Amino acid sequence: MPSQTATKPSTIVQRLWNYCHVLRDDGVSYGDYVEQLTYLLFLKMADEQARLLAKPSPIPEDLNWNSLLSRDGEELESHYRNTLVALGRSSGMLGVIFRKSQNRIQDPAKLRRLVELINDETWVGLDIDVKGEIYEGLLQKNAEDVKSGAGQYFTPRALIKAMVEVVRPEPGMTICDPACGTGGFLLAAHEYLTKSYTLDRDQKHFLRHETIHGTDIVDEVARLCVMNLYLHGIGGEESPISVNDALIADPGDRYDMVLTNPPFGKKSSVTISNGDGTVKRTTWTYERQDFWATTSNKQLNFLQHVNTLLKINGRAAVVVPDNVLFEGGAGETVRRKLLHACDVHTLLRLPTGIFYAQGVKANVLFFDRKPGSETPWTQKLWIYDLRTNQHFTLKTNPLGYEDLQDFVKCYNPENRYDRTETEQFKAFTYDELMQRDKVSLDIFWLKDESLEDMENLPAPDVLAAEIVENLQAALEQFEGILEDLGGDDA
DSSP: OOHHHHHHHHHHHHHHHHHHHHHHTTTTOOHHHHHHHHHHHHHHHHHHHHHOOOOOOOGGGGGGGHHHHHHOHHHHHHHHHHHOOOOHTTHHHHHHHHOOOOOOOOOOHHHHHHHHHHHHHHHGSHHHHHHHHHHHHHHHHHHHGGEEEEEGGOOHHHHHHHHHHHOOOTOOOOEETTTOTTTTHHHHHHHHHHHHHHOOOHHHHHIIIIEEEEEEEHHHHHHHHHHHHHTTTOOOOSSSEEEEOOOOOOOOOOEEEEEEOOOSOSSSSEEOSSSSSSSSEEOOOOOTTTSSSOSSBHHHHHHHHHHHEEEEEEEEEEEETTTTHHHTTHHHHHHHHHHHHHHEEEEOOOOSSSSTTTTTTTEEEEEEEEEOOOOOOOOOEEEEEEEOOOOSSSSSOOOGGGGHHHHHHOHHHHHTTTOOOOOSEEEEHHHHEEEEEEGGOOOSSSSSSHHHGGGGGGOHHHHHHHHHHHHHHHHHHHHHHHTTTTTOOO
């Protein structure tokens, strides 16, 4: 018979999620629902910690959980709305969670029912892993709803786990994600540290309060991330996550490790209303002295930003789209500088069909920042091809942790200087890379079996998914060309 902790998370997730279908009739999206759960869960847990654990509550008494329970009808809806506004003016973690918060549940009876659902559970009675698993389950369900667009903030957890496993965080390290989304990389690093090491009291304190740092530009996403970390026992009164444009300037802080999957989409742009009913989308570049090249390409800017964030000998693992590997101009400049200034030692070519944003062809670039040198730090770039002849989809054949085990083995995290070439894992010297057109790192050597033997074609649904992805990727490239020609000023 399974234990209570083994079955309880999925049961609670399903109970909470089922109620979302009721609210969908009132126009409450999945994303809005998870956001409202975040507000109410925080208020409930703050109340429990004060009552059951005698901890001081950051919530004023007139805005606390009991103030919601004691009200009903229109009075409840009005009080809840005013509570969100008041708490949104707070500082620290409280301010990040409630910043710009609004009540999306307009039916007071349904709001009351949601309050009762959360009140039925004693959340501080659940251990941290269970609470975290419940919230991760809600975020996963939200990401699976293609209409909400939340999938763009959700990197496959199997990929994150494998990336963290090979870069091997260590106690006392500071770890940053400058495009943290809902916190997947930060949580995986935290879990790795707690399970791989026996931490003393000081190390545990450092892990909770000093190790984790993140940034996201979207308020709604940052609040989900902070709540996710909080439910996993990370952070205190001060938020480990800041809300701003990470690319706008060098923050001055340096970290031992950066793990990130920056947002997809090549251009940094903003849509401006002209006041006459027309709109204009303006593309901009970031003028930063610490960048090697000035460009409007968001991924190239994030790659340069990651280099800035790293301490000397700091380690990075960054998800990048294919265009970062082959694009000319600023792309070539960034690749040349990166290969010289850093030890760019590993590239994982990812399969298609693993991201919620369709049509994405992506890779993971692993590199260590090094001190200034006249000679290049990169000696060999090892490339693992997990794309050719690989077929994954989000639902029928999702990427699993076991699919990445051969890559982990080939990476050899125990000693990455002792590696062996295989059919899928090849090394390319610095000189070989420099001789390639535009220093392109877009390198393949495996033969595509589907082109050689028609009998080996994948299933029709897999083929259809790949066709859709390729068409969407082509459309994005055409849009990029249009923008370069000034078409986005039309």
